[in-house]
Amino acid sequence: MSRVATLYRSTVGKKVLMAVSGAVLFGFVFVHMVGNLKMLFPPDAAGHYAMDVYAEYLRDFGYPLVPHAGVLWIARFVLLVAVGIHIVSAVQLARLSRAARPRGYAKEKSLSLSYASRTMRWGGVILLLFIVYHILHFTTGQAHSSFVAGAVHRNYVVAFQSPIVYGVYFVAQLALCFHLYHGVWSFFQTLGLSHPKYNHLRRPFAVGFALVVFVGFLTPPTLVLVGVVS
Amino acid sequence: MKLTLHVWRQSGPNDVGRHERYEADDVSEHMSFLEMLDVVNERLTERGEEPIAFEHDCREGICGTCGMMINGVPHGPKSMTTACQLHMRSFRDGDEIWIEPWRATAFPVLKDLVVDRAGFDRIIASGGYVTVRTGSAPDGNAMPVPKDDADAAFDAATCIGCGACVAACPNASAMLFTSAKVAHLAALPQGQTERWDRVLGMVETHDAEGFGNCTNHGACETACPKGISIDYIAQLNRDLIRATLNAKPVGNGTRG
Amino acid sequence: MELNSGIPSGPIAEKWDNHRFDMKLVNPANKRKYDVIIVGTGLAGASAAATMGELGYNVKVFTYHDSPRRAHSIAAQGGINAAKNYQNDGDSIFRLFYDTVKGGDFRSREANVYRLAQISLNIIDQAVAQGVPFAREYGGLLANRSFGGAQVSRTFYARGQTGQQLLLGAYQALECQIRAGTVEISTRHEMMDVVVVDGVARGIVTRDLVSGGIESFTADAVVLATGGYSNVFFLSTNAKHCNVTAAWRAHRRGAGFANPCFTQIHPTCIPPSGDYQSKLTLMSESLRNDGRIWVPKDEDETRRARDIPESERDYYLERFYPSFGNLSPRDIASRRAKQMVDEGHGVGERKNGVYLDFKDAIARLGRDAISERYGNLFEMYEKITGENPYETPMRIYPAPHYTMGGLWVDYDLMTTVPGLFAIGEANFSDHGANRLGASALMQGLADGYFVIPLTIGNYLARVTKSRVGTDHPAVKDTEVEVRARLDRLMSVHGKRTVDSFHIELGRLMWNACGMERSKEGLEDALKRIPELREEFWRDVRVPGSAADLNQSLEKAGRVADFMEFAEVMCHDALTRDESCGAHYRIEHTTDEGEAKRDDENYAFASVWEFKGVGESPVLHRESLEFENVELSTRSYK
Secondary structure (H helix, E strand, O other), rough: OOHHHHHHHHHHHHHHHHHHHHHHHHHHHHHHHHHHHHHOOOOOOOOOOOOHHHHHHHHHHOOOOOOOOOEEEEEEEHHHHHHHHHHHHHHHHHHHHHHHHOOOOOOOOOOOOOOHHHHHHHHHHHHHHHHHHHHHHHHHHOOOOOOOOOOOOHHHHHOOOOHHHHHHHHHHHHHHHHHHHHHHHHHHHOOOOOOOOHHHHHHHHHHHHHHHHHHHHHHHHHHOOOOOOO | OOOEEEEEEEEOOOOOOOEEEEEOOOOOOOOOOOHHHHHHHHHHOOOOOOOOOOOOOOOOOOOOOOOOOEEEEEEOOOOOOOOOOOHHHHHOOOOEEEEEEOOOOOOEEEEEEEOOOOOHHHHHOOOOOOOOOOOOOOOOOOOOHHHHHHHHHHHHHHOOOOOHHHHHHOOOOOOHHHHHHHHHHHHOHEEEEEHHHHHHHHHHHHHOOOOEOOOOOHHHHHHOOOOOOOHHHHHHHHHHHHHOOOOOOOOOOOOO | OOOOOOOOOOOHHHHHHHHHHHHHOOOOHHHHHOOOEOOOOOOOHHHHHHHHHOOOOOEEEEOOOOOHOOHHHHHHOEEEEOOOOOOOOOHHHHHHHHHHHHHHOOOOHHHHHHHHHHHHHHHHHHHHHOOOOEEEEEEEEEOOOOOOOOOOOEEOOOOOOHHHHHHHHHHHHHHHHHHHHHHEOOEEEEEEEEEEEOOEEEEEEEEEOOOEEEEEOOOOOOEEEEOOOHHHHHOOOOOOOOHHHHHHHHHOOOOOEEOOOOOEEEEHHHOOOOOOOOOOEEOOHHHHHEEEEEEEEOOOOOHHHHOOOOOHHHOHHHHHHOOOHHHHOHHHHHHHHHHHHHHHHOOOOOEEEEEEHHHHHHHOOOOOHHHHHHHHHHHHHHHHHHOOOOOOOOOEEEEEEEEEEEEEEOOOEEEOOOOOOEEHHOOOOOOOOOOOOOOOHHHHHHHHHHHHHHHHEEEEEEHOOOOOOOOOOOHHHHHHHHHHHHHHHOOOOOOOOOOHHHHHHHHHHHHOOOEEEOHHHHHHHHHHHHHHHHHHHHHEEOOOOOOOOOOOHHHHHHHHHHHHHHHHHHHHHHHHHEOOOOOOOOOOEEOOOOOOOHHHHHEEEEEEEEEOOOOOOOOEEEEOOOOOOOOOOOOOO
């Protein structure tokens, strides 16, 4: 146990927490993206939208073994903890970085291998703000112009008919894309998942993952905006 | 050619320091960057001013003594090249050049461009070796080492300890330096016995010295005059996690 | 000055064993009561400090660098010899011994060289166990190559960075001991003088290069591992800070200086490109395996190298030495290059080099094969010169490289001052008048790992232990002298920079006491050096303060010592009225223009005793007996 504490105290240990909590979050993001693709399906014979069916399924997942929405709340709790750890570690590490280089260079040129790596901290802040907005928008409804509880498909379509809302989501997805690209690559690096034979595949994988999520998330809203999905 | 230099001047560790402007006339393209500074220093001395203090020794890119930020890049614009091996043909007539010391809490400035890199030695002292009492070694060929492993160890062992990785890193992290030694010894059978203690001890000292954390920018790899790869950092991370989870009792990383 | 080499009795192969048995030992429990000072952290110093720390001595080690790892051993490229006979090609301890004595042109001490060859085996084992990544064969065993004209493959190497890897091994062992508390290190401390109490070395005075503070450290023995003095020529392959100060200060305190004129010239360096040139870069000698050396026949040649037809090229080494050709020994290749340049056949803008051409090798083996062998050297050359050696021939010229001379030491590596030892390049012991390739690393590590840790015990066990504190009058007196000298340097307030003096001294020495020496040239130099030295003390300008990091002051102190040292070097070259090894007196050549030894009159090591600045030093001779190697004349025709 003391060795785990030693690891945690080290900068590498904090990075490991970033990586593990990040992995939970990008797992969630991926599933969320796949779920959103339900928006592309037309309603069934009974007039139920696939998205609404899916939402209902999520709420009742595990019932009657667990109460209604039980698994959903557990998942929300896990995500909240992951976000918390991710943010706390990020703040700690950012502080360490500042302490390690209190004074910068008069002339500075970035040598980082990717633009994404330099935008992680501000990108993270943007994403945090977005998550708050997103929950108020689609989960609790306060930020939605005409929110109807349970009518997920309808709420979605109404929201993205507005170019402004679309714009906000587009920017957020762009930030997510960058964050994921560096995050996924960093995940391999930080957890030491490296092997000379496969290392050249890590960056393409990170790019691919980020792009799939980006395209997957933005396809339904784009189709809503242009009127293909209603 | 003529150049305008903006050089960081700081009379001692407690001085606040400032950039001074110098005009370097008649610079030849065949000069090395340090020879250009030599010439500037000769002029300064002749004028009765104190020459610019900078570190250097072998001037053939192997001792790791020299190092300075040249226009925001450690060792200057040419990749895989130390400041002493950088030649003025990499610049153009009329260029302005900013010359600054490595900046990191763990590398305090002693004077002008001279910084204290003793932290690197302390990281090595925390495990960057194989303990072998002189005279007790078995025959050199007693333990064959696959050529690939020997080559891999050599690649990691080419680090010259100049500090460019720290200077380039936005977090002033010394993970590239630390990981190069971890990876060098981990690649060889001789390094296995102390492998887990080594990584625990070296990372602990790395952090205690005030170096920052690695956020996988890769700037260190770009800046490294020996092309040390950040793959070694992944290996260090893996070894550190393994050392932590290792069921066998290991030391606490502070050995004597 | 009494020279007692202390060579043990018995057959050569048993001397070291006999001696080890005869040695007095320090009881393990008592070792920690002894303080040992080591100056320098190169291969010899770092390995000695680590090993003596391990043995239990209280070791204090000093370096003027910011870290022990910067020492110039790090720049050695080629490799390290050992008589392992892993190649089964007929190598043996005796053969390595024989080659070294012969290579040194019979001016080294047989017993020391034999011990070196014996110990060479252990060095490799030690380095491998430390994790030094030597080159290996596909079967996983250590690889060897033939080096410097040796008939057997006995050179172990780590690509072109053998010195670096061996030094890092020793450095890591040293750091391990520092962590363990057996060794205390003072970095950025330059040794300014040796403290001698009642004729015995008992400590050193140092200058803290950051604060300027003068500090003293006392001990029961002092070991100098402070390297060579090639920088007396200003331009050499040595690192910029390499200097003679520690050895010279010891010499002034009574340590005999042996064979100072034995300085080795390396034939394959990049020629200087301008007056600002600060040092010369060595290109590995291995290049001569595939490159052909030539100059244009026409002195007024202006065409680019590749436009000069074969018939107008002079492959002079192949012409002079048909059997060895481009692989002729270092000194011969060097002198012939100088001859070509002096006769006006030099190439390059400044006509100061000869071509080393890979055109034929590329045509024969293909560009890839050449790149495989020499890629990193070609890159280095291109970095420095901006020329691509695949397209246009390299330009090379000889440069001062290694100094065989150094402080005289006995078999136990002790100088003529009791308690003061010298190891590695700082001593004179093993290479005679010429050093074989890949032998410098071997000697530094042999001295540091395996010789001095034992022999110092033999000394310490024999002397009566007494305490000398830093408050001892002799210590205080030495401090006063050190301060006075620094004050004097700071108070000249002249007009000329330190470097301008160093450059002038270097040119003078290169012309008079470099690759070729003549009676007239040396006598002239002996007149001019004191004049230059006087001008130095009258007109040098050292800006800044002594109580601060002051690189000009550091240089000034070192150059001031070179100014004194240069004289004894010329005296030595003048007195040695023969040619041998790297010492080439134009008066003593064979009909073919090769070095002509005079074994009847000069089979000795010259040992110089200091008599005061400007006073003629006194010569003592250690005669050399050759019982195991027959004196012979080498021939590379």
